[in-house]
Amino acid sequence: MRISDKAVAERLKELEVELRPSVPLTEKTSLGIGGTTDELLLHHFDTIPQVMRLLADEKIPYRFLGGGTNVLIIDGELPWIILHLPATRPGMRIEGNAAYVDASADLGGMVTFCAKNNLGGMEGLIGVPGSVGGALRMNAGAYGTQIGTHVREVELYRASSGEVETVRGNDIRFDYRHTSFAPDDVMLRVKLELPSKPYQEIVAGIRVCNEKRRSSQPLNQKSAGCIFKNPPGGSAGRMIDELKLKGHRVGDAMVSDRHANFFVNVGQATCTDMLKLIDDVRERVRAAYGIELENEVIVWKN
Numbered sequence: 001m002r003i004s005d006k007a008v009a010e011r012l013k014e015l016e017v018e019l020r021p022s023v024p025l026t027e028k029t030s031l032g033i034g035g036t037t038d039e040l041l042l043h044h045f046d047t048i049p050q051v052m053r054l055l056a057d058e059k060i061p062y063r064f065l066g067g068g069t070n071v072l073i074i075d076g077e078l079p080w081i082i083l084h085l086p087a088t089r090p091g092m093r094i095e096g097n098a099a100y101v102d103a104s105a106d107l108g109g110m111v112t113f114c115a116k117n118n119l120g121g122m123e124g125l126i127g128v129p130g131s132v133g134g135a136l137r138m139n140a141g142a143y144g145t146q147i148g149t150h151v152r153e154v155e156l157y158r159a160s161s162g163e164v165e166t167v168r169g170n171d172i173r174f175d176y177r178h179t180s181f182a183p184d185d186v187m188l189r190v191k192l193e194l195p196s197k198p199y200q201e202i203v204a205g206i207r208v209c210n211e212k213r214r215s216s217q218p219l220n221q222k223s224a225g226c227i228f229k230n231p232p233g234g235s236a237g238r239m240i241d242e243l244k245l246k247g248h249r250v251g252d253a254m255v256s257d258r259h260a261n262f263f264v265n266v267g268q269a270t271c272t273d274m275l276k277l278i279d280d281v282r283e284r285v286r287a288a289y290g291i292e293l294e295n296e297v298i299v300w301k302n
């Protein structure tokens with residue numbers, strides 16, 4: 001999708017929004033998959049309501065892209081533009097046991113920044129790729145930690161009201177890879193409350209998690225992390241592995257031979273390849289175990 005109207009481009013400039021034309025999303029996603037579209041970089045949170053009103057008035061469809069690490073996007077010319085909040089450095093500050101972090105900040109960067117300030121509790125999240133905003137929306141978790149546990153406040157743009165609002169942690173539901181945020185809420189900042197812990201102790205915990213992750217996950221390949229959520233009481237990875245599907249492929253989309261719930265792009269995989277592989281594996285698991293696996297990866301189709 002192209003923003004070709006000069007008046008709209010001019011208005012965006014006034015709102016200090018940077019317009020990048022024809023961006024291939026293969027370069028913006030950890031899977032290396034996705035079509036092409038215009039991208040808007042929203043450098044200032046305070047103009048977001050005006051930008052959103054402009055897009056609504058001009059009937060320009062959009063999607064927010066965070067770190068691009070848990071999303072599978074269709075190929076070709078996309079029917080929406082992409083909005084992105086560029087990261088500002090450091091994008092976080094500490095006050096006592098509270099950490100105030102921009103949604104655009106890198107999740108791993110947040111864990112280490114807090115560690116350097118002797119605040120722990122998030123060691124398990126260290127190797128989870130992506131932005132803090134994406135982690136909040138999905139309630140990212142690993143090795144017994146999930147981000148929602150520590151959230152005290154979230155500042156967000158609420159599309160339904162057209163306003164920036166602050167929501168208290170107690171008013172947000174954080175479940176396994178799911179939250180009560182509306183799909184069109186835009187995460188802006190979070191306040192976390194973290195337990196005090198000596199830096200060396202946190203670093204030791206981080207090392208253990210890094211080692212576990214390195215030994216079981218294909219970290220050097222293009223992936224979106226786990227493709228499916230684990231079913232209650234079960235493990236998607238183990239079931240796919242038991243079905244001997246490691247290495248199974250459709251085009252250049254392949255079930256990782258390291259961790260069976262990671263599907264990797266081993267070359268020029270398209271979204272169509274990846275979706276076929278996902279459906280094929282889901283069908284085989286359903287046939288063998290009677291369990292319908294639910295996507296963890298977010299699919300942007302239309």
Ligand code: EPU
Pocket residue numbers: 141142143144216224225226227228229230235236237238241258259260261296
């Ligand atoms: N297993 C296999 N074969 C495989 C993969 C796993 O037999 O190919 C077995 C393991 O041996 C283990 C069990 O399945 O007994 C569980 O595997 P693992 O410990 O790797 O954890 P997981 O349930 O597959 C979850 C999260 C990961 C997170 C790890 C560590 C989900 C869908 N996945 O994986 O998160 O890193 O635990 O906490 O909840 C992600 O969300 O993208 C992600 C990678």
